[in-house]
Amino acid sequence: MTRQTIEQARKLAVSVLCNSNVSQTNAEAVASALVAAEADGLASHGLARLIAYADQAASGKVDGEAKPRIRDQAAAALAVDAGHGFAFPAIRYGLEQAVARARSAGSCVVGISHSHHAGVLGHHVEAVAEQGLVALGFSNSPAAMAPWGGREGVFGTNPIAFASPRTSGPPLVIDLSLSHVARGKVMLAKQRGEAIPEGWALDAEGRSTTDPDAALVGTMVPLGGAKGAALALMVEILSASLTGSNHGFEASSFFDPKGAPPGIGQSFVLIDPQRLAGPDFLARLDVLLEAIEGQPDTRLPGQRRYRLRAKAASDGIDINDSLFADIRKRVANSPAH
Amino acid sequence: MTRQTIEQARKLAVSVLCNSNVSQTNAEAVASALVAAEADGLASHGLARLIAYADQAASGKVDGEAKPRIRDQAAAALAVDAGHGFAFPAIRYGLEQAVARARSAGSCVVGISHSHHAGVLGHHVEAVAEQGLVALGFSNSPAAMAPWGGREGVFGTNPIAFASPRTSGPPLVIDLSLSHVARGKVMLAKQRGEAIPEGWALDAEGRSTTDPDAALVGTMVPLGGAKGAALALMVEILSASLTGSNHGFEASSFFDPKGAPPGIGQSFVLIDPQRLAGPDFLARLDVLLEAIEGQPDTRLPGQRRYRLRAKAASDGIDINDSLFADIRKRVANSPAH
Numbered sequence: 001m002t003r004q005t006i007e008q009a010r011k012l013a014v015s016v017l018c019n020s021n022v023s024q025t026n027a028e029a030v031a032s033a034l035v036a037a038e039a040d041g042l043a044s045h046g047l048a049r050l051i052a053y054a055d056q057a058a059s060g061k062v063d064g065e066a067k068p069r070i071r072d073q074a075a076a077a078l079a080v081d082a083g084h085g086f087a088f089p090a091i092r093y094g095l096e097q098a099v100a101r102a103r104s105a106g107s108c109v110v111g112i113s114h115s116h117h118a119g120v121l122g123h124h125v126e127a128v129a130e131q132g133l134v135a136l137g138f139s140n141s142p143a144a145m146a147p148w149g150g151r152e153g154v155f156g157t158n159p160i161a162f163a164s165p166r167t168s169g170p171p172l173v174i175d176l177s178l179s180h181v182a183r184g185k186v187m188l189a190k191q192r193g194e195a196i197p198e199g200w201a202l203d204a205e206g207r208s209t210t211d212p213d214a215a216l217v218g219t220m221v222p223l224g225g226a227k228g229a230a231l232a233l234m235v236e237i238l239s240a241s242l243t244g245s246n247h248g249f250e251a252s253s254f255f256d257p258k259g260a261p262p263g264i265g266q267s268f269v270l271i272d273p274q275r276l277a278g279p280d281f282l283a284r285l286d287v288l289l290e291a292i293e294g295q296p297d298t299r300l301p302g303q304r305r306y307r308l309r310a311k312a313a314s315d316g317i318d319i320n321d322s323l324f325a326d327i328r329k330r331v332a333n334s335p336a337h
Numbered sequence: 338m339t340r341q342t343i344e345q346a347r348k349l350a351v352s353v354l355c356n357s358n359v360s361q362t363n364a365e366a367v368a369s370a371l372v373a374a375e376a377d378g379l380a381s382h383g384l385a386r387l388i389a390y391a392d393q394a395a396s397g398k399v400d401g402e403a404k405p406r407i408r409d410q411a412a413a414a415l416a417v418d419a420g421h422g423f424a425f426p427a428i429r430y431g432l433e434q435a436v437a438r439a440r441s442a443g444s445c446v447v448g449i450s451h452s453h454h455a456g457v458l459g460h461h462v463e464a465v466a467e468q469g470l471v472a473l474g475f476s477n478s479p480a481a482m483a484p485w486g487g488r489e490g491v492f493g494t495n496p497i498a499f500a501s502p503r504t505s506g507p508p509l510v511i512d513l514s515l516s517h518v519a520r521g522k523v524m525l526a527k528q529r530g531e532a533i534p535e536g537w538a539l540d541a542e543g544r545s546t547t548d549p550d551a552a553l554v555g556t557m558v559p560l561g562g563a564k565g566a567a568l569a570l571m572v573e574i575l576s577a578s579l580t581g582s583n584h585g586f587e588a589s590s591f592f593d594p595k596g597a598p599p600g601i602g603q604s605f606v607l608i609d610p611q612r613l614a615g616p617d618f619l620a621r622l623d624v625l626l627e628a629i630e631g632q633p634d635t636r637l638p639g640q641r642r643y644r645l646r647a648k649a650a651s652d653g654i655d656i657n658d659s660l661f662a663d664i665r666k667r668v669a670n671s672p673a674h
Contacts, residue, residue, distance in 0.1 A: 076413030077443020077612035106414020107606070109444040111613035134579060136606075150632035154625070162571045164578075174571050176564045206634075224561030227513045230638045233629070234499040234511050241501075241621040242471060244614035249628050267613070269444070269473075269606050275414040276448035276604070277581040284578040288491070291586055292570070295487035297543075301567045 001318040009317055010035045013050055016330040020054035022064030022086075029089040033119045038319075039312035040305040044184050045119050047319060051326055053086070055257040062086060062116055062261060068093040071113070076105040079243070082115040084261040090115060091124050091266060099131050102270035111243035112266040117141070117254045121161035121266075122175030122302065128270055129163035129171035136269040137161040138239040142262060143248035144183055146219040148229035151206035153219045156248040156264070157183065158235035165273075167282045172289070173302040178232045179220040186215045239265045338655040346654055347372045350387055353667040357391035359401030359423075366425040370456045375656075376649035377642040381521050382456050384656060388663055390423070392594040399423060399453055399598060405430040408450070413442040416580070419452040421598040427452060428461050428603060436468050439607035448580035449603040454478065454591040458498035458603075459512030459639065465607055466500035466508030473606040474498040477576040479599060480585035481520055483556040485566035488543035490556045493585040493601070494520065495572035501610075504619045509626070510639040515569045516557040523552045576602045 004012070013031035018024060030053060038046030057064035066085025070078060078098050082090035094110040101108040118124065118139040128135035141156025157177040164172045181200050189196045190212035198208055201215030209215050222228030240247045245265030252259045273281035292298050319327070341349070350368035355361060367390060375383030394401035403422025407415060415435050419427035431447040438445040455461065455476040465472035478493025494514040501509045518537050526533045527549035535545055538552030546552050559565030577584045582602030589596045610618035629635050656664070 072612055072615065074443030074609075074612050075441070076439075076445065077609065079613045079615075102413075104412070105442055106411030107444055107446040108413065109606075109608050109613065113614075134574075147629040147632060147635045149634040149636070150629065152628075152632055154628050154632075160568070160571075162574075164574055172574075174567045176567055180561065223564050224517065227560050230511045230513055231497070233625075233638065234497075236625060237471070237499075237501055237509075237622060241618060241625055242608070242610055242613050244617045244621060247621075247625050247628070250624075269446075269608075271446050271579070271606075272411075272414065273579055275409055275411050276416045276446065276579050277450075278409065278416075280581045281578060284581060284584075285574060287587075288570075288573060288578055288584050291489075291491050291584070292484040292487070295484060295489055295491075297486040298484045299486070301570065 001320055002324040003316045003318050005316045006035055006039060006312060009038065009047065009319065012327050012331060013047065016050055016054050016327055017057065017064070019330055019333060020058040020064065021060075022054070022057045026064055026066070026086055026089050029092055030086050033088045033123065035317070036123055037120045038317050039309050040120065041308040042120055042305070044182065047323060047327075049117075051330070052255045052257070054330065059257040061257055061259065070097070076101060076108045078108065078110045080110065080112050082112055084114045084263060085116070087112065087115045087118045087266065091118060095124060095128055095268060095270070098268065098270050099128060099133060102133055102272050106272050106275040108270045110268040110270070113243040113245045114261070114263050115245065115265055116262055118266050120175065121159045122163065122173045124268070125161045125163035126171050126173045128268070129165045129173070132165050134164045134271045134273050135162070137266065138235045138268075139266040140236050140239040140245070140248050140251070140264050142251045142253055142264070144220050145179060145222050145229065145232055146202065146206060147233070148222070148226040151202070151204065151219070152249070154247070154249045155232040155236045156251075157220060158232045158239070158248075160231070160235060164285060165282065166289070167286050170306055172300060173305070175302070178223050178228050178235065180223050180228070181220070183220055186212050190216065238267050242267055338657060339661040340653045340655050342653045343372055343376060343649060346375065346384065346656065349664050349668060350384065353387055353391050353664055354394065354401065356667055356670060357395040357401065358397075359391070359394045363401055363403070363423055363426050366429055367423050370425045370460065372654070373460055374457045375654050376646050377457065378645040379457055379642070381519065384660060384664075386454075388667070389592045389594070391667065396594040398594055398596065407434070413438060413445045415445065415447045417447065417449050419449055421451045421600060422453070424449065424452045424455045424603065428455060432461060432465055432605060432607070435605065435607050436465060436470060439470055439609050443612040444606065444608045447605040447607070450580040450582045451598070451600050452582065452602055453599055455603050457512065458496045459500065459510045461605070462498045462500035463508050463510050465605070466502045466510070469502050471501045471608045471610050472499070474603065475572045475576040475605075476603040477573050477582070477585050477588070477601050479588040479590055479601070481557050482516060482559050482566065482569055483539065483543065484570070485559070485563040488539070488541065488556070489586070491584070491586045492569040492573045494557060495569045495576070495585075497568070497572060501622060502619065503626070504623050507643055509637060510642070512639070515560050515565050515572065517560050517565070518557070520557055523549050527553065575604050579604055
């Protein structure tokens with residue numbers, strides 16, 4: 001492991017991206033997002049994706065120089081075209097524009113089309129909640145789950161994120177994908193030569209399987225069965241159909257540098273709590289959160305992320321040596337060096 | 338069983354309510370909602386609730402003459418106070434007002450405070466989707482689920498509903514509560530003297546139980562474990578904290594005529610799909626739904642309800658004899674008879 005400060009890691013990531021046809025602005029948005037995921041202990045959405053992102057920009061599958069563009073707008077709606085660039089600059093731009101609208105109109109929806117992986121969806125809604133608004137976020141992703149009763153993947157693992165400001169301290173953030181477990185857990189079991197528990201995945205015939213190889217050519221089981229599959233359909237409509245984007249089964253990989261861009265979508269709902277609850281909102285929320293934290297053995301969602309984030313800010317983050325060597329190689333290959 | 342046409346059942350329910358301090362307008366809204374639930378095969382939200390509703394209006398726990406009142410408004414937000422009346426007239430009023438706002442602003446949020454049971458949450462969003470808009474709905478309810486790891490009920494079973502217009506035919510409707518199974522299933526097991534399966538409920542100490550009696554003084558297990566509990570918290574904030582209403586653990590029963598009103602809340606998000614996807618929305622949605630229906634053994638959510646609704650429209654609905662006798666007695670006691 002090689003330890004780097006947040007700022008060192010961010011600068012390295014910016015260099016790697018800038019050496020692969022990514023504009024400075026976009027490289028900074030992507031690098032900040034990957035390092036923020038790493039700092040929160042969400043390594044699967046962190047620097048492990050950097051090389052694949054750079055390769056997709058180098059091959060042109062992702063347009064590293066894309067500028068987000070407003071396609072349509074109204075007092076409480078904003079359609080942003082990510083132009084098959086990275087999702088992070090488009091989401092940041094859309095949400096920045098939407099905050100002012102939600103303050104003035106009471107709410108605002110944002111749809112992001114022709115987009116890519118949203119990374120940690122909770123980070124986007126957290127940034128909105130930091131500004132005093134309640135926010136919901138939805139994203140689809142390449143097919144990983146079948147409709148209930150089916151065999152073929154149609155939806156992604158389709159996360160839902162929610163954030164709310166609090167009286168004091170950072171926002172309350174809820175961020176979860178709609179598969180029972182992450183696909184990464186199946187990949188890990190395969191690497192270790194272990195079976196997976198019943199209830200994680202289905203094989204290509206739609207039957208429950210404990211074989212990680214069969215699971216990886218099959219589909220992931222949705223959270224809570226039929227109800228989770230229905231929620232995944234809801235998120236698929238809200239993020240893809242509603243933004244004119246590709247559905248999970250139409251989307252290419254977030255990792256592979258070849259082929260057409262994934263072209264998936266995200267949507268967000270921003271709500272000014274003052275308009276619905278008046279000045280009582282934060283006090284009402286405190287009462288609710290106290291009823292949860294007052295019970296033994298409970299904890300609020302998102303607390304682990306904040307704890308790890310604080311630790312990373314003081315101690316830095318550890319990057320595994322093979323990834324760090326790859327990153328250094330890409331930085332050294334810079335035309336500027 | 339006594340068979341009644343939809344219209345006959347509706348008129349009987351209106352009479353029962355009008356005989357119990359409910360205004361004609363409110364009685365019609367409540368009666369229509371209960372009969373619509375019955376027609377869709379959702380008996381637990383149907384006429385079985387009529388006598389309890391009438392008793393709550395008679396005792397004054399519910400204000401049968403309440404008129405929904407706009408408490409605050411903006412271009413894309415509407416706060417409606419249900420005035421501790423029934424939820425149905427307040428939700429109908431709020432959504433009617435919000436449709437025009439969503440068409441003009443692109444979206445609109447509605448918060449309903451000092452409310453009561455929303456009945457079939459899917460019916461409210463379905464009515465919005467009939468008008469060409471996409472809608473999300475959230476409601477809390479009296480405490481039935483504990484926070485993850487906890488013992489005491491804080492949240493209701495907190496439904497989420499979603500509806501979208503389609504190219505042809507009625508809207509696609511998703512409507513689900515966030516408990517693994519409905520509490521009614523535990524009550525049924527108790528009546529039959531049967532054990533319940535593991536994973537349905539926890540006892541008062543937060544331990545998994547197969548004893549329906551222990552389950553009824555304990556809490557229901559959330560859909561999909563910790564993730565479902567997090568979603569229930571999200572819905573609790575969106576419907577109660579955000580509307581200045583009572584949380585699940587602060588709310589009185591929807592059945593008992595005694596005590597303070599439940600005072601829970603609902604919220605809705607209305608989105609004009611034209612603003613985000615342009616004219617492509619319905620075509621994109623068709624592609625998604627065909628990918629689901631094209632697979633064997635799959636079906637879209639909500640299809641059973643529509644099938645039963647068509648049958649009830651032609652054949653009528655069956656009311657059990659004891660309930661029908663109670664209803665007739667209440668109608669006969671009318672001051673007008």
